[in-house]
Amino acid sequence: MTPLQRLIFHFLKRMFSGEDEEGEESMSVGLGVVLAFLAAPGALASLFLLDKYSTLLQWFRGQRHFDPYRASIPDEYFFIVLSMTITGLVMALRWNRLFPDRRDFWNLAVLPIPIRQIFLANFTALFLLAVVFAIDVNAVSTIFFPAFATMSDGSFRAFFHTAEAHTAAVLSASLFSFFAVFALVGVLMLVSPPRWFRTISVAARTALVIALLVEFISHIVVQLLSGRLPGHAGGYAQFLPPFWFLRIYRGTGAGMALTALAVSIVIAIAAYSLCYRRHFLRLAESLDTLGASRYRSRLPSPGWLFRSQWERACNLFAWKVLLRNERHVVSLGAYLGIGLVMSASVNLLSLPLFTAFFLISGLRFVFDVPASVAANWVFRVAPEFPRPTPRALARRFLLCAVLPWQIAFPLPWQAIALNVLFSALAIELLVRGFRKIPFTCSSKPETSQMVIRVVGLILTILVLIPILTGIERWALGSQWRFGFLIVLTVAALWIARGENPGEEPILFEERPAAAFELLKLA
Secondary structure, X not given: OOHHHHHHHHHHHHHOOOEOOOOOEOOOOOHHHHHHHHXXXXXXXXXXXXXXXXXXXXXXXXXXXXXXXXXXXXXXXXXXXXXXXXHHHHHHHOHHHOOOOHHHHHHHOOOOXXXXXXXXXXXXXXXXXXXXXXXXXXXXXHHHHHHHHOOOOOOHHHHHXXXXXXXXXXXXXXXXXXXXXXXXXXXXXXXXXXXXXXXXXXXXXXXXXXXXXXXXXXXXXXXXXXXXXXXXXXXXXXXXXXXXHHHHHXXXXXXXXXXXXXXXXXXXXXXXXXXXXXXXHOHXXXXXXXXXXXXXXXXXXXXXXXXXXXXXXXHHHHHHHHHHOHHHHHHHHHHHHHHHHHHHHOOOOOHHHHHHHHHHXXXXXXXXXXXXXXXXXXXXXXXXXXXXXXXXXXXHHHHHHHHHHHOOOOOOHHHHHHHHHHHHHHHHHHOOOOXXXXXXXXXXXXXXXXXXXXXXXXXXXXXXXXXXXXXXXXXXXXXXXXXXXXXXXXXXXXXXXXXXXXXXXXXXXXXXXXXXXXXXXX
C-alpha cells in the first residue's frame, strides 16, 4: 500500500472513529452502523409505496384510470428531499471531521510528507465518502421505487427508464447536499477569524440542522398528508433546490440542478484549497473551546440555590461545558432544533410544555456525554458521599435552565403555575437515581436504552403532552378544578422527590452489564 493510499484510509477511518482527539472513547459509531441507518429510511419509504402502486389494490379500490407517472412525481420529490436531508444532517454532525485535527498534526507533521499530499488524501477520502453516502442512501429506493411505479406497465423498458431518471435525480441531489455543506465549511473557515471560527461554526451547524429539519417537515409532511404536489413550482418554491432536481426526473430540464451541483463543487474545492495549509499549520496553537476563555463570563449560579463551594463548582463546570464544548453544543442544538420543528404547529397552551420537555430531556441526554474523562480527577477527590447529592445538583441545574422560560409566554398566571409544576415533576422523574456529576462519567449506552429514549420521545410528543394540555385546559375552567390539580401535582412532586433508600457513591464510569458472567469456580 502506497503512502497516499494509507493516508486516504486513515482519513476515511477517522471520519467515523469512536475516539476523540485525545484518544478517549466517545459515543460515536462506526461507518458500518452509519451506512445501515442511512439506508433504512429509503428502504422503508419504498416499501410503504407498494400499497399505492399495487394493481390488485387499485382494482379493489375502483381506481380504473390511475396514471402511475403523474402519481410518482410527489413520491420522487419525497426521495429527493429525503436524500438531501440525510446527507446534509450527516455532514453537519460530522462537520469537525472534514478537516484535520490536532491529533493529525501531531502524527503527520513530523513525517516527511508534503502538505499537498495530505490535502490530496483528505480530499480524496471526502469525495469517496460523498459517493458512498449518495449510493447508500438511495440504493434500495433506486430498485424498489421504479419497480413499484412501473408495476402497471409491466415492461423492462419502462422500469429502466424510470430507474435511470430516479437515480440521476437522487444521486445528484445527495452530492449537491454533501458539497454544499462542504463549501459552507470552507467559506466560513476562509473568511472568519481563526479565534472565532469554532464559535461561528457551531452556530452555523446548529442553524443548518434546524433548517434541514424545517425543510423536511414543512414540505414532506404536508406533501404526504395531501398526497399531491404542485405541477409547476411557483413563487419562492422555484428557488428551492429539491425542485431543481425534480426536473431531472420529470425530464423538463436539468440545467439549473447541474449548474448548482457544479458551483457547489467548485466553491468547495477552491475554499478547501485556500484554507487547508493555514488551518493545518495553526492546529498546534488551537484550543478545543468556544470563544475566548480568558474572559470571565457571568453564568447563572444564584447563591440561594447553590450555597457551598462544591455546589457552585459543579454548576459552573456544567454551564461552561454547555457553552464551550463543541460536541455538547451541537448535540443540544440539534435536539432543540427537533423540538423547534415539532412545536411549530402546536397551540400557545402546549408550547411551554413542548419547550420544557425538549430542554429537560435534551439536557438530561447530554449529561451522559463526558467532556473530558481524563480531567474528572478534580471531582474524584471530592467526598464519596457528598452533600448535596448529584441528583440534587442536577435538579437545581435543570430548574435554573428550564423554569425561566415558563414565565416568558403570555399566559394566565394559573397556566404558568401549572406549567412550572409539570416541569418540576418531569425533572424529578428524569433525575431519579442520578448518581453522576454532569459531563464527568464515561459511559457506553446500550442499544436498549437508546430505543427506550426514542420510544419515550415519540410517546411524550404524541400522547403525554396533548393529555397534559387537555387537563390544563380543563383545570383553567374552574377555580376548584385548578386548586384540585395544584394539590394533586404537588403531592406527586413530593412523592417523586423522595430520596432513594441508602446512599450510593458517585459514578465516574458506567458500563453496560455483561452478556454473561464467569463463575470462576476453578
